[in-house]
Amino acid sequence: MKRYKFYLLMILACCILASCTKNMVLPVASGRPYEVLVVLEDDIWEAPAGRALFDILDTDVPCLPQSERSFRISHTDPKHYDHLMQLFRNIILVNIDKTQYSQTRMRFARDKYATEQIVLTINTPSQESLKEFCEQHRQEVVDFLTRTEMNRLIKKLEKKxxxxxxxxxxxxxxxxxxxxxxxxxxxxxxxxxxxxxxxxxxxxxxxxxxxxxxxxxxxxxxxxxxxxxxxxxxxxxxxxxxxxxxxxxxxxxxxxxxxxxxxxxxxxxxxxxxxxxxxxxxxxxxxxxxxxxxxxxxxxxxxxxxxxxxxxxxxxxxxxYTLQLPLEQKSLIEISVEEEKKDTK
Structure with a gap:
């Protein structure tokens, strides 16, 4: 009987812990608008594959009187990617592993570690594949990050x-x-x-x-x-x-x-x-x-x-983007990158 009660209490405790974790209030993401943190090994960041990703983020905003960068770029090696780093508002996480990935894919998750956050994950088998992917999808990455920030502003404008x-x-x-x-x-x-x-x-x-x-x-x-x-x-x-x-x-x-x-x-x-x-x-x-x-x-x-x-x-x-014509339903700017499915269990 005592053993039965013990197991019952353990199950109850696990359920409560799971419920608390699921409903845990996340902190607010840190960083300024259009600031991006790239998580990638230092040596790869300085190699051609890393430079290809850097070049995407280092583009100019079109049609300004003077040159201004599209994004403010920060970088860290995965070994320094700690809890504080995980609070950045825009994170690009690159995983290179030929044993796990046969092709390069890009997905994003919302509010993974903080509210008002996106984490863009690029999984790729090799540095060469990463470089090729960056060269072929540079505008898609720029548009994704820009539209994400724009949607944040749209939500703020709805309130004030x-x-x-x-x-x-x-x-x-x-x-x-x-x-x-x-x-x-x-x-x-x-x-x-x-x-x-x-x-x-x-x-x-x-x-x-x-x-x-x-x-x-x-x-x-x-x-x-x-x-x-x-x-x-x-x-x-x-x-x-x-x-x-x-x-x-x-x-x-x-x-x-x-x-x-x-x-x-x-x-x-x-x-x-x-x-x-x-x-x-x-x-x-x-x-x-x-x-x-x-x-x-x-x-x-x-x-x-x-x-x-x-x-x-x-x-x-x-x-x-907030202009609402007669009989029109509002919607945010469409995002073309695939979103990771959330675990609802």
Missing amino acids: FSKTTDDLAWLTFGCHLNAPDELKSYKKGENFFWTSNNTASGLENICMYSYEYEGPETFNKEYLLHKRDSIMEKNLPGEKEGMYMQTDTLCTLIKPIVVHKAYAMEIRGLWYMKNDCMGGPFVSHSRVDAESNRVIVVEAFVYAPEKKKRDLIRRLEASL
Whole structure:
């Protein structure tokens, strides 16, 4: 009987321990946005395979006035990968073992050691396979890390956003938009509004405008830029006559994207004030509102000659993904990398 009670107590204790472990509150991930920790042996990190991974992370953010890296890179050898290191917000963990892996695969896990964390694991049979994989999937890795950070910002904007900007979007276009809370100054025009934090340092801006949808040709590069320049000239003039915002066509990237599971066109480039010395980066999303048969454009642009602009423009870019057209369901940016299945036992 005593032995029976002992085993019963042991089983009960194990169940309680398992329950506590499962429901244990995780710490919050550490590190700054766009900071990445790579866990890889020191000698391999300095070898061609490690340099191939480093080169992926060491790329420039496209279409900024000055060179700025996409990510802040940290590295550690696995033998130093302790509990504190495991709290990094973005971790790339590389496992090289030809006895376990026949090909290179990449997966990620959410909140493995901390909340608001992703751990991207690359399993590969050899250094040569790792190098080849990095060369073939460089954009996929960059997009994954960038979209992960962007989704974090989108979630924050859902909790705290500019009511001024959201009200303008609703009253002008029947849409919702979550912009940073400090964007409270605004100007209205015909099918147009501009909102800003109106500061002397790090000027952040979002504007929205619309025009009639005329078919697929509406979404070619020349048409979109022509519309942008004409609308900005009319609505955002400079301090003196003859000054107005225009697009610097020497650096303009355009590509189709998906927002809330619908088609959109992204333009990324540089703007300048004609006959003035102002300028900076911009990003815009052009989308079709089927209810009104109009193109709705939401754009973020920055003027900050005294500071770096990567984090400023990316923070505003996250706002563009929150634009919710009539009858539309919100969703986060889609991630193409396979996610590890969580153990639900």
